[in-house]
Every structure is written in C-alpha cells, then in structure tokens.
Amino acid sequence: METHELFHTIHQLSRTLTKQVNETxxxxxxxxxxxxVLFVLKTKGAMPQSALCEYLAVEAPPMTRTIQRLARQGYVxxxxxxxxxxxxxxxxxxxxxxxxxxxKAVLTMNDRLLEQVxxxxxxxxxxxxxxxxxxxxxxxxx
Amino acid sequence: METHELFHTIHQLSRTLTKQVNETxxxxxxxxxxxxVLFVLKTKGAMPQSALCEYLAVEAPPMTRTIQRLARQGYVxxxxxxxxxxxxxxxxxxxxxxxxxxxKAVLTMNDRLLEQVxxxxxxxxxxxxxxxxxxxxxxxxx
DNA sequence: TCCAATTGATTACTTAGGTAACTAAATTAT
DNA sequence: ATAATTTAGTTACCTAAGTAATCAATTGGA
Numbered sequence: 001m002e003t004h005e006l007f008h009t010i011h012q013l014s015r016t017l018t019k020q021v022n023e024t025x026x027x028x029x030x031x032x033x034x035x036x037v038l039f040v041l042k043t044k045g046a047m048p049q050s051a052l053c054e055y056l057a058v059e060a061p062p063m064t065r066t067i068q069r070l071a072r073q074g075y076v077x078x079x080x081x082x083x084x085x086x087x088x089x090x091x092x093x094x095x096x097x098x099x100x101x102x103x104k105a106v107l108t109m110n111d112r113l114l115e116q117v118x119x120x121x122x123x124x125x126x127x128x129x130x131x132x133x134x135x136x137x138x139x140x141x142x
Numbered sequence: 143m144e145t146h147e148l149f150h151t152i153h154q155l156s157r158t159l160t161k162q163v164n165e166t167x168x169x170x171x172x173x174x175x176x177x178x179v180l181f182v183l184k185t186k187g188a189m190p191q192s193a194l195c196e197y198l199a200v201e202a203p204p205m206t207r208t209i210q211r212l213a214r215q216g217y218v219x220x221x222x223x224x225x226x227x228x229x230x231x232x233x234x235x236x237x238x239x240x241x242x243x244x245x246k247a248v249l250t251m252n253d254r255l256l257e258q259v260x261x262x263x264x265x266x267x268x269x270x271x272x273x274x275x276x277x278x279x280x281x282x283x284x
Numbered sequence: 285t286c287c288a289a290t291t292g293a294t295t296a297c298t299t300a301g302g303t304a305a306c307t308a309a310a311t312t313a314t
Numbered sequence: 315a316t317a318a319t320t321t322a323g324t325t326a327c328c329t330a331a332g333t334a335a336t337c338a339a340t341t342g343g344a
Contacts (some may be wrong), residue, residue, distance in 0.1 A: 003256060003264075005268060006264060006267070006268045007159050008198075009275060010159065010181050012158075012274055013152055013271055014153050014156035015300095015301070016275065016278055017152065017153070018153070018301095018329095018330085020300080022302090032330085033330060036150070039146060049293070050291085050292060050293085053292095056150075057157075058155050058331070059333080060292075060293060060294080061272055061293090061294075061296095061332075062331050063293090063330080063331085064293065064295090066330085068294095075170055081292095084339060084340090085291070085292045085293070085340070087293075089174070096228075110146075112272070116277050116302080117273075117274060117277070118344085124150040125268075126151060126302095128267050129148075129151045129155055132149050132255075132256070133151060133155055133158065135255075136158055136255050137158070157330095157331070157332090160299090160331095160332095161331095162298085162333080164332090174298060174299085174300085174302085189321070192321085193299085200300090201303080202323060203302075203303085203324075203325080204302075205323090206324060207300090207324095225309075225310070226310085227309045227321070227323070228322060228323085236302085242315045
C-alpha cells in the first residue's frame with residue numbers, strides 16, 4: 001500500500017471540510033478558523049490566548065490574527081489577566097446570542113457530510129487517527 | 143461522539159504531515175506542494191497542467207504557482223501541446239537525476255511516522271477516508 | 285538583589301490553498 | 315461561417331497556517 005495515497009486522502013479531506021465550513025458560515029460573515037475559536041470558547045469558557053493555541057494546536061501568530069478579527073467583529077473581548085502578559089479571551093453577549101444559529105448551521109452540515117457513514121466507523125477512524133497523531137507527536141520529542 | 147473532534151483531528155494530522163514533509167525536503171530546497179507534483183509526474187509521466195490539477199484535486203491557480211516555481215528551479219519544463227492552450231509538464235533530466243534522493247528521504251520519513259501502526263489498520267483507515275471523500279463529493283453535486 | 289532565561293503576544297514575511305475576473309484558444313450551435 | 319460557449323491557464327486578491335525576530339512581563343539563579 002502507498003503511504004502517499006493515505007496522506008493525500010487526509011489532505012484532501014481536510015481541505016474539503018474547511019471549504020464546507022466556510023461555505024456554511026459565509027452567510028454569518030465567519031470563517032472556519034474563527035468558528036474553531038468560537039466553539040472552544042463556548043464549550044470550555046473564557047481562557048488565555050495561549051490556552052486556545054494549545055487546545056487547537058495552532059501557533060501563536062495565526063491565533064493573534066483570528067482573535068483580532070473576532071474582536072473587530074465584536075464577538076470576542078481581550079481582557080488583561082493578572083499576569084499582565086496574558087490576554088484572557090471572552091465571548092461577548094453578541095456572540096452568545098448568535099452562537100445557537102451558527103452551531104445549528106455547522107452541525108447540520110457535519111451530519112449531512114457523514115450521514116451515510118455508520119457511527120461505529122466514525123468512532124473507529126477517530127480513535128485510529130487520534131492515536132496516530134499522538135504517536136507522531138511523541139516521536140518528534142524523542 | 144463529537145463530529146467536531148473527528149474533523150479537528152483530521153485537520154491537525156494534515157498540518158502535521160505537511161510540516162514533516164517540508165522539514166524533510168528542506169535540505170533539497172523543495173516544499174510539500176512541489177513534492178506532490180514531482181511525485182505524480184515521476185509515477186504517471188508527463189501530463190497537461192489540468193490533469194495535474196485533477197489528479198491532486200487542487201485548483202488551477204495554486205498549480206500554476208507551484209509549476210512556475212519548479213520551472214524556475216529547473217525541475218520541470220512546460221511544453222506547448224497540440225492544443226495551443228495546454229501546457230504539458232515534463233520532468234527535466236535534472237529532476238530525474240535528483241528524484242531517488244528525494245524519494246528516499248520522504249519514504250523514510252513516512253515509514254517512521256507510521257512504523258508503529260499495523261499495516262491492516264492503515265489499509266482500513268485509508269479505505270474509510272477515501273470512501274467518505276467520495277460520498278462528500280457525490281453529495282455536493284446532487 | 286539583580287541579571288539571565290523564559291513566556292505571552294505581536295509583527296513581518298513565507299508557503300498553501302481558495303475565488304473571481306480575465307485572455308486566448310478551441311468547440312458548438314445557429 | 316460566424317457568433318456563442320466552453321476550456322486551459324494566468325493574474326489579483328483572499329483565508330489559513332508556519333517560522334523568525336522582537337517586545338514586555340515574569341521567573342530563577344548567582
């Protein structure tokens with residue numbers, strides 16, 4: 001079996017998915033990277049920017065940009081922390097109010113994309129990929 | 143189970159993989175997008191730019207850029223086709239000569255990343271993901 | 285204590301991909 | 315046969331993520 005093929009499929013899937021999310025959120029003026037941040041803040045609550053980076057496994061610079069944009073749109077507020085270096089990111093009331101609509105659109109889209117895929121298969125693949133990722137990251141620190 | 147998690151894992155894997163390929167090819171002055179093109183040309187032979195796009199599932203503009211860069215580096219030649227609109231992309235002798243080294247580096251890296259993953263599991267996941275992709279693409283054209 | 289190293293965030297610049305609008309060549313239809 | 319449409323490729327501009335370098339605040343060690 002070709003490892004090339006496998007990796008190519010993963011890339012293609014990733015690109016197709018972001019494309020779908022972007023299309024879905026276009027009516028709300030949001031992009032996929034912004035949605036990822038909004039989702040984490042809604043489900044985990046306010047947190048420092050660095051925690052968002054770690055959670056989403058994204059470097060600091062792209063996170064700065066995404067958050068500044070969300071702030072410009074009034075969906076997020078950067079509150080200085082006790083440690084004056086950190087900025088704690090909060091969802092605004094405006095974001096909390098609009099969130100259910102966003103979530104509904106994304107969930108509907110997600111379900112549509114995988115509706116033909118049995119639940120156990122999703123579970124199996126999710127566990128396998130997560131496991132691979134862990135092993136790769138582990139390798140890199142050896 | 144959260145679809146969010148699954149999609150997030152796929153994105154993260156995709157990013158980790160391109161990062162690895164970029165690191166691996168850095169000594170040769172090549173980037174992951176270029177490698178994808180070189181690999182297809184080596185295994186499938188010369189083909190029009192549009193065929194490369196279709197094969198790699200990438201839009202025309204990024205392909206133009208990647209190919210122009212490869213041409214600048216002398217790894218690829220754009221030969222006008224019978225149809226004067228098409229440009230047939232050929233590997234140069236320089237590319238053929240260097241290819242084995244590139245391939246060895248990438249294959250070694252690929253194997254290292256998945257060495258702990260049993261062969262059948264790779265196969266299963268590859269088939270599942272490919273199947274999903276097909277279903278998604280199918281959906282979009284309904 | 286005070287200097288050195290670390291950490292959180294930003295800025296500048298890069299790769300990688302996407303859409304929209306365009307040109308030139310080829311094909312189809314009237 | 316010519317006008318209309320389609321196709322291959324490019325240009326301009328966008329999102330998304332990465333590295334390198336920098337700044338300010340904090341922490342640790344001599």
